[in-house]
Amino acid sequence: MTNSTATSGLARGIEAAFPAAEFEARLAAARNGLAARGLDAAVFTGPENIFYLTGQQTPGYYTFQCLVLPAEGEPVFLLRQLEVTNFLRNTYLPEYEAYGDGQRPAELVVDALAKRGLTGKRIGIEKGGWFLPIAFYEALAAVLPRIEDATGIVEAMRRVKSAAEIAKIEQSVRQADLGIQAGIAAVREGVSENDIVAEMMHAAIKGGAEYMGMEPLVSSGPRSGVPHATWRRRKLEAGDGVFMEMSGCYDRYHSGLMRTAWVGEPPALARELEKVVLAALDAAIGAARPGATCAAPHIAAQRIIDAAGMTERYRKRTGYSLGISFAPDWGEWQVASLHDTVDIPLEPGMCFHVVPALRDYGVFTIGISESICITETGARILGKTPRTIQMK
Known part of the structure; x- marks a missing residue:
C-alpha cells in the first residue's frame, strides 16, 4: 500500500519532536554520509536512528519498520499498517508504504528498492544494530548483489547534540x-x-x-x-x-x-x-x-x-x-x-x-x-x- 499526506485528515507532524527543517538537515547530512561510503542507498532499522532522521517514535517498534534513504531522491518509510496514524503525527515524510499483518515486510523492502532503481546498486544496512532480523537480511541478500555496512553513519551524527x-x-x-x-x-x-x-x-x-x-x-x-x-x-x-x-x-x-x-x-x-x-x-x-x-x-x-x-x-x-x-x-x-x-x-x-x-x-x-x-x-x-x- 502506497500512501501520501493527502490520504490523512491529520495535521502532519503535530507531535514531532523538532521542526521539519531540522529533520531535512539531518537527512541531508545522512546522505553525505552515504556518499562518503560510496553507497547508493541505505536501509535504517534502528529505532534511535529512525527517530533521529524522521521523528518517528512508537512502542510498536517491535514490529518491522525501516527508512529507505537513497543518496539521491526522496526517502520512503516502511511500517506496519497499525502504526500509520502514529507516523503521520510524528513525522513530515511525504512518502510511506504500509504492510498488513500476515504480509512479509522484507518483500516490501525489496519492492521499494526495485521501484527506485536501486536493486543492482550498493545498498547499506545497519549490520551492527539490534533490529535487523536474520530473515530480513537473507531476503535482501537473495536479490541484491552486494550489501554494504551502513553502521555508524547516523551514530556519528548523533554524538554532538544541538x-x-x-x-x-x-x-x-x-x-x-x-x-x-x-x-x-x-x-x-x-x-x-x-x-x-x-x-x-x-x-x-x-x-x-x-x-x-x-x-x-x-x-x-x-x-x-x-x-x-x-x-x-x-x-x-x-x-x-x-x-x-x-x-x-x-x-x-x-x-x-x-x-x-x-x-x-x-x-x-x-x-x-x-x-x-x-x-x-x-x-x-x-x-x-x-x-x-x-x-x-x-x-x-x-x-x-x-x-x-x-x-x-x-x-x-x-x-x-x-x-x-x-x-x-x-x-x-x-x-x-x-x-x-x-x-x-x-x-x-x-x-x-x-x-x-x-x-x-x-x-x-x-x-x-x-x-x-x-x-x-x-x-x-x-x-x-x-x-x-x-x-x-
Whole structure:
C-alpha cells in the first residue's frame, strides 16, 4: 500500500519532536554520509536512528519498520499498517508504504528498492544494530548483489547534540532528579523496594517523563551488591544499603542519575568506597573537556580507583553517551562510551552519564553519578541531587 499526506485528515507532524527543517538537515547530512561510503542507498532499522532522521517514535517498534534513504531522491518509510496514524503525527515524510499483518515486510523492502532503481546498486544496512532480523537480511541478500555496512553513519551524527537536543536532555535530568529524590525520601525500615520504585516513577512521570528506555535499578541489602539487580519486593531492614539509578525521558531523550542511601549508619567500608567514588567522579568530570578523547575521563577515574587499591572492584566503562533511546537501554552505547579503548574526540555538545561505582559484591554498592554536557571549557553538570550517601 502506497500512501501520501493527502490520504490523512491529520495535521502532519503535530507531535514531532523538532521542526521539519531540522529533520531535512539531518537527512541531508545522512546522505553525505552515504556518499562518503560510496553507497547508493541505505536501509535504517534502528529505532534511535529512525527517530533521529524522521521523528518517528512508537512502542510498536517491535514490529518491522525501516527508512529507505537513497543518496539521491526522496526517502520512503516502511511500517506496519497499525502504526500509520502514529507516523503521520510524528513525522513530515511525504512518502510511506504500509504492510498488513500476515504480509512479509522484507518483500516490501525489496519492492521499494526495485521501484527506485536501486536493486543492482550498493545498498547499506545497519549490520551492527539490534533490529535487523536474520530473515530480513537473507531476503535482501537473495536479490541484491552486494550489501554494504551502513553502521555508524547516523551514530556519528548523533554524538554532538544541538541546543534543542541539550534542552530535552536537561528536562530529562530534571525528571531523574525528582525521581531519585523521591526514592531517597521513601527509604526507611519496613518499606519495600517496590514502594521506593513506585515513588520514583510517580515523581518522574508527574514531572513530565514519558516511558523510559529501561526500568529504574533499585536494590537493597545484599541484593544491592549485585550489578543490575532491581526491585523484587524485598523489605528494607536496619543497616541496609539502598542503590538506586534511573533516567528521565523527554521526547525520547534520556539522562541518568545514580545515588546511594542507607538505613542507619553505613559501615566503614561503605564510607571508604564513597570517598573513592566521589574522587573518581570528580576526576572523570574534570578530564571531560574538548581536545581530550573519550578515554581521558575513564583513565582519570581508573587512576584514582587503582591508587586506592580497588582495581578489582572496578571493571567497567566510566560512562556513556546520552541522547535518544528506546528499550532495552537508556544510554547511547552505539554512539560513544567513556573507556580507555575509545579514542573519539570530545566536543562541545556531547552529553554523557558518568557512572563510577564500587561494590562489595553481594553485600552493597556505592554508586554516585552525574549527567554532564561538554562545553567549550570543560563539562557542565546537569543534575542537582546531593551526591553523598543519604542516611535515613
